[in-house]
Amino acid sequence: MSLLQNESSILSNQRVSIDAIDNADQICKLPNDMLLKILSELSTEEAIKTCVLSKRWMDTWKEMSNLCFDMRKTITINGIVLPQLLDRAAQLMTQVINNHNGHLETCIIFHYSNQLEDGTLASWIQSLTSVKHTKNLILANFNAHLVPTIEAYVLNLSPEIFYHPKLRTLSLYQYILQDAHAFNNCRNLKHLELLQIFAEIGVFNEVILSCPSLEVLILQIFFFNPSGHLKIDHKNLRILSISCNQIDSIEVRATRLDIFSIENIPCENDKVVLEIPRLPFGRNYWVAGRLFPHTSINISCPPQKNERSGMARPLNNVTLLASLSVSLDLKNPREVEVLRKMLAVWTEKMIELEISFKNNNSLVEEGESSKGGANNKLWEKAEPFPNADFRVDTIWMHNFSGSNKEQFALASRFVMQKTVMKKMMIKTSFDEKKKKRIEAAVAKLKELPKGNKELSIECF
Numbered sequence: 001m002s003l004l005q006n007e008s009s010i011l012s013n014q015r016v017s018i019d020a021i022d023n024a025d026q027i028c029k030l031p032n033d034m035l036l037k038i039l040s041e042l043s044t045e046e047a048i049k050t051c052v053l054s055k056r057w058m059d060t061w062k063e064m065s066n067l068c069f070d071m072r073k074t075i076t077i078n079g080i081v082l083p084q085l086l087d088r089a090a091q092l093m094t095q096v097i098n099n100h101n102g103h104l105e106t107c108i109i110f111h112y113s114n115q116l117e118d119g120t121l122a123s124w125i126q127s128l129t130s131v132k133h134t135k136n137l138i139l140a141n142f143n144a145h146l147v148p149t150i151e152a153y154v155l156n157l158s159p160e161i162f163y164h165p166k167l168r169t170l171s172l173y174q175y176i177l178q179d180a181h182a183f184n185n186c187r188n189l190k191h192l193e194l195l196q197i198f199a200e201i202g203v204f205n206e207v208i209l210s211c212p213s214l215e216v217l218i219l220q221i222f223f224f225n226p227s228g229h230l231k232i233d234h235k236n237l238r239i240l241s242i243s244c245n246q247i248d249s250i251e252v253r254a255t256r257l258d259i260f261s262i263e264n265i266p267c268e269n270d271k272v273v274l275e276i277p278r279l280p281f282g283r284n285y286w287v288a289g290r291l292f293p294h295t296s297i298n299i300s301c302p303p304q305k306n307e308r309s310g311m312a313r314p315l316n317n318v319t320l321l322a323s324l325s326v327s328l329d330l331k332n333p334r335e336v337e338v339l340r341k342m343l344a345v346w347t348e349k350m351i352e353l354e355i356s357f358k359n360n361n362s363l364v365e366e367g368e369s370s371k372g373g374a375n376n377k378l379w380e381k382a383e384p385f386p387n388a389d390f391r392v393d394t395i396w397m398h399n400f401s402g403s404n405k406e407q408f409a410l411a412s413r414f415v416m417q418k419t420v421m422k423k424m425m426i427k428t429s430f431d432e433k434k435k436k437r438i439e440a441a442v443a444k445l446k447e448l449p450k451g452n453k454e455l456s457i458e459c460f
Contacts, residue, residue, distance in 0.1 A: 065105040106136040113152035133166040140173035157182040180206035201228035323352040343386035356398040402437030418451030
């Protein structure tokens, strides 16, 4: 009996081996696009290793559209950096870039300071822009010295190295900029991120001025000398996020700005000039000489999806801060859905939410019949808005009519579902009739069963 079992096991193993070979052959017969799709699910290192599988796989990785190099993984053992491996790792990265065929959609490089000091990074950038026509370039610098030095962070590059018609996105992390020459004539850039970057204020002004086509600008910057004026004047800018250390004054002029995120600007109120007509501020966010972390969003801006996450692009480009301002058309289902998604991704309690209701004559007044409005059905649902987890200390409501059915439904939802923890503040009107309607609506809200017993509902 055991002999039969052994024979059966051998035959079974043979069939498995034959099936495996057949399956491998079938995979090799797939078109290049399908093989590249398979490789796209692997890391760059894993994808390159497939070159040993067969002749068909030998050069397939060279056509990948995205490359990611992380030296932190290749030269560290148990979290300890081994400097003796740096040169070899850099040589291998150079070989991969040179052996790659065609152009690149995205290249990400996490490198150590040695590549700054010996010029290797500069040669990589030159190859990636001029030869590979990379569209999205992300560079991050990490210190490999036991005692950090200034030279370990200085990004010393040739003039116009970031200028190439194909380069659209550039992200830099942890560098010192001594001048703006590398950005000369960078009208090609649409998206620029300067993260943990140190420079003089004048250098930052030159960098920003040298990129007149920017649509997205993310700044986490530090000034060597706070004396000076930071100026951002871009007619095409749609998304702006700023965090910086002490500065004398700042000026932002952006007529098309849809998102403005302020993480930290230690500057006096009267020293900040904001001309952003699509994002009016309803409240004063300066507290004790500092600007309260705040994000203001124009929900009406056309939705732009991130290919990987499917989320609206703004949510992927700015830090979710302690407070949010939005202008909302409750009659527009898309705007309501965008707001729901934005609030749903807040993982921590929000300090303040400011909602300015848009004036819309077509809004359904309380007591009127709704004519098939898809949004009316939203407020008939029992689910919490945006979800059961969202919490905010204070909600400020502007342009609250007092007689609008949907505005009252949203406010009552916030009151009853434990969303608002401390205060709901509703702005009243100078018009006596409107004022009475608003006060009557506020009185009704106060009568509702509160999700939080300590919730205060007031006019201001």
